[in-house]
Amino acid sequence: MNTMESRPRDEKYEQLVTQYVASLPDKLAALERAMTAGRAGDASGLAEAREIAHRIHGTGGCYGLRELSEAAAVLDDVLTSMKRGLGGTWMEADSAASLVRAVAEGARARP
Numbered sequence: 001m002n003t004m005e006s007r008p009r010d011e012k013y014e015q016l017v018t019q020y021v022a023s024l025p026d027k028l029a030a031l032e033r034a035m036t037a038g039r040a041g042d043a044s045g046l047a048e049a050r051e052i053a054h055r056i057h058g059t060g061g062c063y064g065l066r067e068l069s070e071a072a073a074v075l076d077d078v079l080t081s082m083k084r085g086l087g088g089t090w091m092e093a094d095s096a097a098s099l100v101r102a103v104a105e106g107a108r109a110r111p
Contacts, residue, residue, distance in 0.1 A: 017063045024104045027056060035097060039090050043083075049093075050079035056100065065107055071099045 037045025060069035081088035
C-alpha cells in the first residue's frame with residue numbers, strides 16, 4: 001500500500017478518535033446516572049453502569065486511548081464483581097469512576 005492510500009485512512013481514523021473523545025462527556029453522564037441508580041438499589045442501573053464501563057474499556061482500547069481503556073477496565077471489573085455478588089463496593093466503584101473521568105478529561109485536552 002502506498003502512502004497516498006494510507007493517508008486518508010489515517011485522517012479518517014483520527015476523525016473517528018476525535019469524535020469518540022468528543023462523545024465522552026455524554027458517555028460519562030450516562031455512567032453517572034446509571035451508577036446513581038445502582039447505588040439506590042436498582043439492579044438494572046448497576047448492569048447499565050457495568051455495560052457503559054465495558055464499552056469505554058473496549059472502544060478506548062480500539063482507538064488507542066490506552067489509559068482510558070485501562071481505567072475503564074478497573075471500573076468494569078469492580079462493577080462486574082458487584083453485579084455477580086462477588087465483592088466490590090460503591091466506594092471502589094466511585095474511585096474507579098473518578099479515575100475514568102480524569103483520564104477522559106486528559107484525552108479531551110490532547111491536541
